[in-house]
Amino acid sequence: MSRTTVRESAADRVFLGIVYLFLSIILIVILFPLLHIVSASFSSPSAVSSGKVWLWPVDITLMGYKAVFQNSNILIGFGNSLFYAVVGTVVNVALTVMLAYPLARKTFYIRNMVMMLLVFTMFFDGGLIPNYLLVKSLGMLDTRWAMIIPGALAVFQVIIARTFFQTTIPEELAEAAEMDGSSDITFFIKIVLPLSKPILAVLALMYAVGHWNSYFNALIYLKDSSLFPLQIFLRDILILNSVSSEMVTNVNELLAREGLKDLLKYSLIVVASAPVLIIYPFVQKYFVKGVMIGSLKG
Helix, strand or coil: CCCCCCCCCHHHHHHHHHHHHHHHHHHHHHHHHHHHHHHHHCCCHHHHHCCCCCCCCCCCCCHHHHHHHCCHHHHHHHHHHHHHHHHHHHHHHHHHHHHHHHHHCCCCCCHHHHHHHHHHHHHCCCCHHHHHHHHHHCCCCCCHHHHCCCCCCCHHHHHHHHHHHHHHCCHHHHHHHHHCCCCHHHHHHHHHHHHCHHHHHHHHHHHHHHHHCCCHHHHHHCCCHHHCCHHHHHHHHHHHCCCCCCCCCCHHHHHHHHHHHHHHHHHHHHHHHHHHHHHHHHHHHHHHHHHHHHCCCC
8 A cells, every 4th residue: 555645834844843842842841840849859958048959959868858757747647648539539439420420311301400500509609617617517527527528529520521421421322231131220330430441530630639639628627637638737847847037046057947948848849749640640541531532512
C-alpha cells in the first residue's frame, strides 16, 4: 500500500511553531516553581534564606525532612489524611455512581426533576452556620465522620459521571441484558462497572485530592488534635516556627531560626504533595479518557 503524505504549508508550520513555543513557555512557568521548591527542600538553611537556590540544591542536606518527621504530629496527620482520603473516596465514588447511573437511564422517569434539584444545590447553599448546626445536630462534631459525610456527594462529579454513562453505556445493552434475565443490580455490577474504569479513576482522583487537601472542614468541625488531617498540622508547624525579632535577642539565633523556617516550609510542601504526585501517573491514562468522555454534552 502506498502512503499518502500531506505536505504542510508555510502557514501551518508557523502556526505549529507558535503553539509549541507557547506550550514550552507554559511548561517552563509550571516546572520552575516545582523544581525550585524541591531543590530548596534539599538545600542548607543558609542557602535558602540567602536566596542562592534556583534550580539545583545548594549544600545538600536532609535537615528539613529530618525536622519534619521528628514531629510526631506529622505521622498522626499522615495517618488521618490517609484514612479520610481512602474511606472518603470510597464513600464519594459509591454514592456518585449509584446516583449518576439511574439519572442516565431513560427508564428512570423522574430523572429530570432529580437533576434539577441537584443543579439547584450548586447555585444555592444554606451557608456556613446552617451547615455547622446540621453537623452538630447529627452528632458528628469532633468525629471522623465530620470530614466525610458533609461532602459525601458532589453535584459536579455526578454530572460528569451521568454524561459518561449516557455516552458509553447504550440502552440497547441494558435491554439485551434484561431479555437474558439479568436484573438491574446484576447488570450494573457485572457490565456497567467493568466498562466504567475511566470515569471511576476520574472520580477517585478528584475526590482523593480533595480529601488529602482538606483543611477548612477540619478547622471548623474538629477540636481533638488526634483527628486533625495533615494540612492542619502543616499550618500549625509553619505558624509555630515563625518568630519575630523581639522574641529572639541573639541575631545569629534569629537568622538560624528564619533559615530553618524557610527550609521547613519547602520540605513540608514536598511531603504534603508527594502522595498525590505518586498516584497520578497510575491513573493518568484513565483520567484523560474519563474527563474527555464525561465532558461531552449528554
